[in-house]
Amino acid sequence: MDVRFLQAGASFDGRMAVRPISVSLTERRIGIIGLNGSGKTTFARMINGLVQPSHGRVSVNGLDTAQDGEGVRSQVGFIFQNPQNQIILPILREDVELGLRAQKLTRTEVKAKVDGVLARFGIEPLADRRVHELSGGELQLAALASVLVTEPALVILDEPTNQLDLRNRLLVQKTIDRLEEDVVVISHDLELVETFDRVLLFHEGQILMDGLPADAIRRYREIAGA
Numbered sequence: 128m129d130v131r132f133l134q135a136g137a138s139f140d141g142r143m144a145v146r147p148i149s150v151s152l153t154e155r156r157i158g159i160i161g162l163n164g165s166g167k168t169t170f171a172r173m174i175n176g177l178v179q180p181s182h183g184r185v186s187v188n189g190l191d192t193a194q195d196g197e198g199v200r201s202q203v204g205f206i207f208q209n210p211q212n213q214i215i216l217p218i219l220r221e222d223v224e225l226g227l228r229a230q231k232l233t234r235t236e237v238k239a240k241v242d243g244v245l246a247r248f249g250i251e252p253l254a255d256r257r258v259h260e261l262s263g264g265e266l267q268l269a270a271l272a273s274v275l276v277t278e279p280a281l282v283i284l285d286e287p288t289n290q291l292d293l294r295n296r297l298l299v300q301k302t303i304d305r306l307e308e309d310v311v312v313i314s315h316d317l318e319l320v321e322t323f324d325r326v327l328l329f330h331e332g333q334i335l336m337d338g339l340p341a342d343a344i345r346r347y348r349e350i351a352g353a
């Protein structure tokens with residue numbers, strides 16, 4: 128995956144949420160940490176074109192997010208902070224199938240892909256369950272399945288262990304560790320990113336530190352006064 132920010136920034140109502148940044152993201156596993164409101168989610172949403180840069184440009188594998196949002200989003204899956212907001216249809220299998228609707232596949236092909244992705248996350252027994260009955264951890268896995276069924280090259284997860292109990296947190300961590308896809312993970316759960324290749328520390332809309340997880344986490348503790 129080759130994500131490039133070229134003096135790219137984003138503002139809302141004239142306030143810069145992300146100040147112009149030039150950075151290339153090519154590592155397999157990248158973590159994003161920082162205080163509340165420091166610009167992490169805005170930066171991540173700029174990667175898949177959900178937020179357009181008000182300054183500069185962002186490209187993903189050579190595709191400009193402002194010019195080819197659809198092409199970018201076919202390569203970049205995004206798992207939102209709250210998976211309840213992501214899952215649209217009441218039955219898990221139907222929701223996973225939804226992602227494939229744009230592809231012209233036969234019923235047999237759709238079934239094979241959906242069965243495959245549910246098996247990959249060990250949630251086949253949940254296929255016919257109502258989504259609102261699932262636990263927090265099951266919902267996170269369901270959201271992952273719904274996004275990964277379309278085979279994106281990069282998946283962005285926004286606070287995937289937020290609100291999970293220890294068992295579900297470990298389950299989601301193990302699942303992320305095993306993903307073959309490139310990942311960008313935003314997290315307040317520092318343990319989740321400590322084995323990653325690279326961690327970006329955001330502060331007041333800027334990257335304050337960019338490097339090894341241990342260094343970025345140490346700096347984060349300093350600015351948080353911990």
Ligand SMILES: Nc1ncnc2c1ncn2[C@@H]1O[C@H](COP(=O)(O)OP(=O)(O)OP(=O)(O)O)[C@@H](O)[C@H]1O
Binds near residue numbers: 140143144161169329
């Ligand atoms: N759609 C929006 N409209 C207006 N302001 C926004 C919007 N999205 C983000 N902001 C503002 O931009 C700033 C950065 O927000 P962002 O969500 O990127 O931070 P964050 O680091 O992800 O925070 P958190 O850890 O709390 O999720 C905040 O001041 C926020 O209020």
